[in-house]
Amino acid sequence: MAYIHIVLFSAAEMMTLPFMNNIWIHRAQAHNRGQYASLFTVAFSSATILAPTLGAFGVEHFGFRSWWWVVGGISLLTFIGFRWLLARRSFAANPQTTPQPASEVAVAQEA
Numbered sequence: 001m002a003y004i005h006i007v008l009f010s011a012a013e014m015m016t017l018p019f020m021n022n023i024w025i026h027r028a029q030a031h032n033r034g035q036y037a038s039l040f041t042v043a044f045s046s047a048t049i050l051a052p053t054l055g056a057f058g059v060e061h062f063g064f065r066s067w068w069w070v071v072g073g074i075s076l077l078t079f080i081g082f083r084w085l086l087a088r089r090s091f092a093a094n095p096q097t098t099p100q101p102a103s104e105v106a107v108a109q110e111a
Helices: 003-025 030-062 066-091 102-110
Strands: none
Touching: 003 102, 030 066
């Protein structure tokens, strides 16, 4: 069972990371791209350290049922936040801001 979880989590991470990178790449300007990249890296790295620690603390003190409600609430807030960002950015309304793969962005900048 553990192997199935490892494969599923690895596949999910491989599928989501390009899209998450795409968000900060398109929000950053040329002069602050490094700041956006470092902030994303720090946030992602600290989440992998803090989430299990806080999760274990929450489960120990409040139980699994409460922890799942907290995780569900955080997931719902994340969904709402991403929908808000998408509507604010309105990728579909302006074809020039349509996200491109990072390799195409690098080629376009070199030209």
